Amino acid sequence: MTNSIYIDKIQGEENLSTNLTQTFHISTYGCQMNEEDSEKISGMLKRIGYSNTEVKEDADIIIFNTCCVRENAENKVFGNLGQLKKLKEERPNLIIAICGCMMQQKGMADKVLKTFPFVDIIFGTHNSYKFPEYLDRVQKDGVQVKEIINKEDGIVEGLPIDRKSDLKAFVTIMYGCNNFCTYCVVPYVRGRERSRKPEDIVKEVEELISQGYKEITVLGQNVNSYGKDLNDGMSFAKLLRTLNEVKGLERIRFMSSHPKDLTDDVILAIKECDKVCEQVHLPVQSGSSAILKSMNRHYTREQYIELAKKIKAEIPEVSITTDIIVGFPGETDEDFEDTLELVKEVEYDSAFTFIYSRRNHTPADRMENQIPEEIKHERFNRLVKTLNEIVERKNKTYENKTVEVFVEGTSKNQESRLTGRTRNGRLVNFEGSKDSIGKLINVNITKAGSFSLTGEECK
Numbered sequence: 298m299t300n301s302i303y304i305d306k307i308q309g310e311e312n313l314s315t316n317l318t319q320t321f322h323i324s325t326y327g328c329q330m331n332e333e334d335s336e337k338i339s340g341m342l343k344r345i346g347y348s349n350t351e352v353k354e355d356a357d358i359i360i361f362n363t364c365c366v367r368e369n370a371e372n373k374v375f376g377n378l379g380q381l382k383k384l385k386e387e388r389p390n391l392i393i394a395i396c397g398c399m400m401q402q403k404g405m406a407d408k409v410l411k412t413f414p415f416v417d418i419i420f421g422t423h424n425s426y427k428f429p430e431y432l433d434r435v436q437k438d439g440v441q442v443k444e445i446i447n448k449e450d451g452i453v454e455g456l457p458i459d460r461k462s463d464l465k466a467f468v469t470i471m472y473g474c475n476n477f478c479t480y481c482v483v484p485y486v487r488g489r490e491r492s493r494k495p496e497d498i499v500k501e502v503e504e505l506i507s508q509g510y511k512e513i514t515v516l517g518q519n520v521n522s523y524g525k526d527l528n529d530g531m532s533f534a535k536l537l538r539t540l541n542e543v544k545g546l547e548r549i550r551f552m553s554s555h556p557k558d559l560t561d562d563v564i565l566a567i568k569e570c571d572k573v574c575e576q577v578h579l580p581v582q583s584g585s586s587a588i589l590k591s592m593n594r595h596y597t598r599e600q601y602i603e604l605a606k607k608i609k610a611e612i613p614e615v616s617i618t619t620d621i622i623v624g625f626p627g628e629t630d631e632d633f634e635d636t637l638e639l640v641k642e643v644e645y646d647s648a649f650t651f652i653y654s655r656r657n658h659t660p661a662d663r664m665e666n667q668i669p670e671e672i673k674h675e676r677f678n679r680l681v682k683t684l685n686e687i688v689e690r691k692n693k694t695y696e697n698k699t700v701e702v703f704v705e706g707t708s709k710n711q712e713s714r715l716t717g718r719t720r721n722g723r724l725v726n727f728e729g730s731k732d733s734i735g736k737l738i739n740v741n742i743t744k745a746g747s748f749s750l751t752g753e754e755c756k
Contacts, residue, residue: 319346320348320350322350322353323361325362326373330516331398333458336459336461342428354384357391361378362396363395363397363399364399365405366482368655374395381393381413386415394420394431396421396425400419401486402658418431419444422488423447423488449473449488452491465514469516470515471491471493471517472488472517473490474487474519475519479591479659480622480653482658485658490518490522490525492522492531511547511735511737512548512703514549515550516552521559523536534560537566537573540572552578554580559608575720575721576721577616578617578620580619582622591661592661615721616721616722617643617645618645618648621650623650623653624668624677626666655667695745696742696745699740699741699742700725700740701739701740702718702727702738704729704733704736706734714729715731719750724748726752727752727754728753733754741755
């Protein structure tokens with residue numbers, strides 16, 4: 298069973314008054330887990346007196362929270378670091394820190410320091426809670442800090458979290474992954490699966506409700522594995538039912554699920570719990586059984602399709618979303634056609650699509666039959682076209698319907714409009730009263746597009 302480490306004091310709180318004029322900027326790359334990690338780093342810095350600035354060049358501390366799932370994310374970090382060299386020369390007291398999954402990779406921290414020796418602090422995924430300590434050492438002793446811990450050491454509880462929204466929140470329920478898909482670096486940089494104690498999760502959610510939050514998204518690399526390491530009979534399905542009883546909570550979402558671990562108990566919990574939204578993110582990655590085996594996914598094309606059918610049969614109005622990788626090593630034209638046919642059969646409500654990116658130290662990187670870039674891109678374009686046609690057709694069925702929407706705020710593209718999501722995750726932009734922000738309301742859908750719905754608030 299994983300140990301929990303409870304934090305009640307952040308190093309640097311004694312310097313609160315000194316730090317009040319100091320600012321920080323965090324650039325976050327990658328998934329929702331990284332976003333929540335950045336919220337914790339921001340929370341710690343605000344606790345000790347710093348304030349956030351959106352203008353990177355004005356900050357006294359610049360932090361890059363990195364991702365290594367795809368090469369493109371790494372290249373962005375290198376490019377942005379290069380741009381900071383001149384700023385560091387002009388402002389020697391500027392502190393530059395890099396953290397996250399990219400730093401956890403073998404040899405990466407040393408590579409960064411060799412290429413960008415002006416970086417002050419490097420730390421990984423297992424010790425972000427120590428950032429105020431590292432900052433204190435740099436400021437007081439003028440040293441450069443690099444600390445990468447290669448083995449996870451319990452779960453840290455009690456860190457302050459500076460959430461981006463005051464209506465909906467991410468709540469991590471577990472860390473790490475045990476699946477070792479052959480293309481993925483996550484088990485190497487995030488460690489083995491560790492579940493938070495259910496009482497700690499419930500406490501966090503109850504605190505959120507007391508602050509006015511209405512919706513939570515529970516996070517894990519594979520939420521269906523939640524509880525397996527707790528030895529108390531707790532499971533993900535039981536956790537959903539427990540959270541469903543929290544008073545004041547309006548909606549519960551979750552991601553991500555691994556198809557091999559999505560049990561009937563979880564499907565029934567989604568069906569029977571009135572606060573759990575009818576949306577299942579179910580990454581398929583490929584529609585070819587041969588490629589799935591090569592990916593080490595532990596299910597076949599046929600098993601996945603049957604699971605999708607069962608979810609749709611049990612849960613009315615459910616939306617199923619997915620992740621798909623194109624151009625995995627050895628993917629033939631027939632394998633890709635299998636993926637297209639699966640997409641047409643399942644009829645996804647949305648999808649995150651990726652061109653396979655080689656990652657150092659993964660089995661897939663060592664595989665022969667790497668696919669040429671031009672073939673990857675041609676397949677990718679065909680996949681996106683097929684998906685968009687399906688999504689737009691499904692969205693069209695919502696025209697002239699009335700749907701329940703949780704109003705999250707004003708639309709990014711049009712301040713005069715409001716924006717929110719349906720229970721099954723569809724984005725809705727609509728005309729309505731700003732008094733509705735933070736409420737569940739009914740919206741009449743007047744128009745549907747590939748990526749969102751448009752409507753009017755029902756009077």
